[in-house]
Amino acid sequence: MNTHATMSALRLEAAGQPLSLVTVDRPVAGPGEVLVRIAAAGLNPLDGKIRAGQGGHARQPAPAILGIDMAGRVEAVGQGVEGFKAGDAVYGMTGGVAGVQGSLAQYAAVDARLLAHAPSAMPLVEAAALPLVFITAWEGLVDRARVQAGQSVLVIAGAGGVGSMAVQLAVARGARVFATGSQAQKDIITGLGATWIDRDAPMADVVDTHTGGEGFDVVYDTLGGATLDAAFIAARRYGGHVVSSLGWGTHALAPLSFRAATYSGVFTLMPLLTGKGREHHGEIMAEATKLADEGKLRPVLSAQRFELAEGNAALNLVESGRAGGKVVVMAPRED
Known part of the structure; x- marks a missing residue:
């Protein structure tokens, strides 16, 4: 840790408390890591749950x-990192x-395996809204369901974060x-x-109207x-x-069994929690970049933008359910 270089960050001091704007030491890139100067952070409902102490x-x-x-x-790049260099746009x-x-900080030292080059077709502030929701959509539709051309796909809540990604991915x-x-x-x-x-x-x-009951x-x-x-x-x-990104409840499987159908769950946090499979997240984000640069993928964004110091208000908007799209927080440009 470089004690002479600092950065601004929003830190949760205790569960259930607002985030605090603090000055902390700037991290350095260790082996296998990339130091990123953050342009923007995309918020997700899980961020609010962690703040509230409900995301165990x-x-x-x-x-x-x-x-x-x-x-x-x-x-900067750490020892052993290949494929990235200073100045590259990443996400x-x-x-x-x-x-x-x-x-929610000006800098982060991150595992290079989790990164991909960001799309050139959209600004970084928009690209920041893609990762979790696109990875969740990809793991469900491609890794689990192996969706193919000509198949019929139903996305429940297709205007939401994950839903809007699933719609565009299936269309593509x-x-x-x-x-x-x-x-x-x-x-x-x-x-x-x-x-x-x-x-x-x-x-x-x-089912009757759109698939003839099948x-x-x-x-x-x-x-x-x-x-x-x-x-x-x-x-x-x-x-x-059937794929679900929130299949955490108790459910009767009889309706599924009687249709001779199958089910998969998606838990996108696994590579971050276990350290296993992180390369695949980087690979998925590289696929997102291809689609975005081909004009086949775009985030549904909230009309409201927030600076780092307004992070609590941004999380409040996410929790309200009235954001109208993904909420993005922009990091300060100057130290």
């Missing part, structure tokens, strides 16, 4: 600098859990995509390339609870697959 599965005890997603520029899901420093892979949402979200969903379905429509009616090849549930139960009856008979 994230294993991020206070005091801690939160923030899971980030985008920025390489300041990834790099910390904020498992005792690892998060992105040639699937016929349907997504649920409110009436107010119809234009967002159709603009992403999916057929909008009223979120209040009974699932049995949805069900969808892939169903991606992003909400859990009752919507996951509904997803089980939306899967195609003989080979349909």
